[in-house]
Amino acid sequence: MKKFAKYSFPILFFLFIGLSYLFDFASGEQIGDNFWLFFKEMILFLPLMFILIGLFDVWIQREKIEKHIGKDSGWKGTLLVILMAMLQAGPLYGAFPFAYLLWKKGCSIRNIFIYLGAYSTIKVPMLTFEIGFLGLKFSLLRTLITLPLFILIGFAMEKYLKGKKFEVKQPKN
Numbered sequence: 001m002k003k004f005a006k007y008s009f010p011i012l013f014f015l016f017i018g019l020s021y022l023f024d025f026a027s028g029e030q031i032g033d034n035f036w037l038f039f040k041e042m043i044l045f046l047p048l049m050f051i052l053i054g055l056f057d058v059w060i061q062r063e064k065i066e067k068h069i070g071k072d073s074g075w076k077g078t079l080l081v082i083l084m085a086m087l088q089a090g091p092l093y094g095a096f097p098f099a100y101l102l103w104k105k106g107c108s109i110r111n112i113f114i115y116l117g118a119y120s121t122i123k124v125p126m127l128t129f130e131i132g133f134l135g136l137k138f139s140l141l142r143t144l145i146t147l148p149l150f151i152l153i154g155f156a157m158e159k160y161l162k163g164k165k166f167e168v169k170q171p172k173n
Contacts, residue, residue: 017029017032017035041091042093045090049094050097066106069081070106073108073111077108077111078111081111085115085116086124088119089125092119095116095119099115099116111154112154113154114150117146117154121150122143127139
């Protein structure tokens with residue numbers, strides 16, 4: 001019975017989608033179409049992302065990460081993390097595994113929060129669409145407001161989480 005409870009939501013979801021198509025329920029069909037669209041995007045994106053993250057994990061040494069964006073990196077590290085976030089592309093769920101890898105490699109908590117904030121708001125591909133639809137003035141103003149806020153959030157989270165102990169599971173050799 002516990003196994004059914006564990007899988008009850010997905011079962012009910014797919015049952016709802018199937019019944020929606022059977023009884024021509026437009027809202028349910030739209031939910032099914034959206035689910036299929038996002039599922040295809042994830043199936044195409046995630047394997048490539050995990051391959052690139054695996055290569056980054058193997059090729060980039062912990063000492064380099066600690067030196068450039070670690071606890072003692074200062075403003076240069078913050079600028080480097082913002083630049084790194086700006087130049088990446090892809091949906092936000094792709095940033096979380098990379099942020100975890102950065103943390104595992106010695107990146108400061110502050111820079112991880114700044115990276116996630118910058119990734120979610122000022123990626124170059126996203127900015128080009130935003131400028132095209134909303135104009136350069138709006139994009140600059142939004143960036144000048146959001147970026148300092150994410151930097152402040154990064155510093156605040158670093159201060160808040162300073163005494164906390166987080167375990168990073170290292171693979172056994």
